[in-house]
Amino acid sequence: MAKFIASEIVNGIGIIKLNNPEKRNALTPELITEFLSELKKFEADANVLGIIITGEGTAFCAGADLSYLKKLQSFSLLENEKDSSQISEIFLALYECNKITVAAVNGHAIAGGCGLALACDYILSNEKASFGFTEVKIGFIPAIISFLVLKRLPEAKARQLLISGDILSSKDAITLGLIDAIVDDPVNAAKELIEKLFANSRSSITETKKIIREVSGMTYHNAVEYAITVNALSRTSEDFKNGLNSFLTKQGVKHE
Numbered sequence: 001m002a003k004f005i006a007s008e009i010v011n012g013i014g015i016i017k018l019n020n021p022e023k024r025n026a027l028t029p030e031l032i033t034e035f036l037s038e039l040k041k042f043e044a045d046a047n048v049l050g051i052i053i054t055g056e057g058t059a060f061c062a063g064a065d066l067s068y069l070k071k072l073q074s075f076s077l078l079e080n081e082k083d084s085s086q087i088s089e090i091f092l093a094l095y096e097c098n099k100i101t102v103a104a105v106n107g108h109a110i111a112g113g114c115g116l117a118l119a120c121d122y123i124l125s126n127e128k129a130s131f132g133f134t135e136v137k138i139g140f141i142p143a144i145i146s147f148l149v150l151k152r153l154p155e156a157k158a159r160q161l162l163i164s165g166d167i168l169s170s171k172d173a174i175t176l177g178l179i180d181a182i183v184d185d186p187v188n189a190a191k192e193l194i195e196k197l198f199a200n201s202r203s204s205i206t207e208t209k210k211i212i213r214e215v216s217g218m219t220y221h222n223a224v225e226y227a228i229t230v231n232a233l234s235r236t237s238e239d240f241k242n243g244l245n246s247f248l249t250k251q252g253v254k255h256e
Contacts, residue, residue, distance in 0.1 A: 002034045002037070003019075003030065004018070004019055004020045004028070004030055004031040004034050005017065005018065005031065005035055005037075007038045007042075009042075009045075009047070011191075011195070012048060012050070012198070013049065013052060013191055013194050013195075014042035014050070014052070015054065016053050016054075017054050017055065017056055018031065018035070018056060018060070020056075021055075021056045021057030021058070024057070024058075025059050025060065025062060026061070026062045026064060026066075026113075027061065027090065027113070027116075028065045028068060029086060032086060035090055036089060039094065042099070043098070043099060048099065049194065049198055050099055050102065050197065050198075051100070051101050051102070052102050052103075052104050052187060052190045052194070053094070053101065053103050053104065053117070054104040054105070054106055054187050055105075055107060058106075058108070058128075059106075059107040059109075059113070060106055060107050060108060060109040060113055060116075060125075061110075061116050062113055063111030063134075064087070064111060069140075084144065087112070087144060088144045091116065091144060091145060091148060094119035094120060095119040095213075096213065098205075098206040098209050100121055100122075100194050100197055100205060101120040101122075102121065102190040102193060102194060103117035103118075103120040103122070103123045103190075104125075104186035104187040104189070105117055105124065105126070105131075105179070106125075106128075106129065106186055107126075107128060107129055108129065108130050109125075109129060109130070110134055110167070111132075111133055111134055111142065111145075112144075112145060114131050114133060114145070115133075115145030118148040118151070118178075119148055122180050122181075122190070122193060123179040123180050124180060124181050124182075124189050124190055125173070125179050125182055126182065126183065126184065126186055127169075127171075127182055128170075130167050130168060130170070131167070131168045132161070132167040132168055133145070133149070133161060133162050134165045134167070135162075135165070136162070136164075137165040142162050146158075146162065149162060152178060153176065153178065157177075207230065207234065211226070211227065211230050215227065
């Protein structure tokens, strides 16, 4: 039974709650292991159409556990690389998840905690939430999550945010483009958003997320070549055939 993660499925929506408020839901090895286990379960469950990530208590996630980082100072470089690899898994697994993902930020989302939110498709927060990357203030480097910041922000803005270590309010974060909306109840708002998106084709959402990940690292020529194949294949899917026929019927257009 999970100790640092609380999870449930509500009306086809999987909710993963970081549940270690005493440590402000810091990314300890134990929490990461439990998180990955729950995420994989939800992704493999055909009845789960979307996933919400949130936190227990006053923090969404404070990032790395600093007491654990202090312990790692006595580790060898090889041991530290192994630990860094484990940490990277939580961001990659969430970023590569093919289901709708929404971060319902209920409080501070700092350093790796902010990176966790950025790995989701949408970020909804309340007014009390704050965001930032404070690694440089303690001589650390926001290395693993840097690619997620660059997925959200232009390079110049990402650079300024990462080297300043500034903490942003929700209002500042939405002005910068770091988050998507400020709401009273992030979890309920996330549920409503996912329920709205349920109207779209599940296979289309999956393939759209895949193609965005693929083409973002390609030259435009390679991206177009790749997209041609995906476009052609999508025309043969049952979702497309049914969706097109339904649309044409509503428009009063005769079709065979």
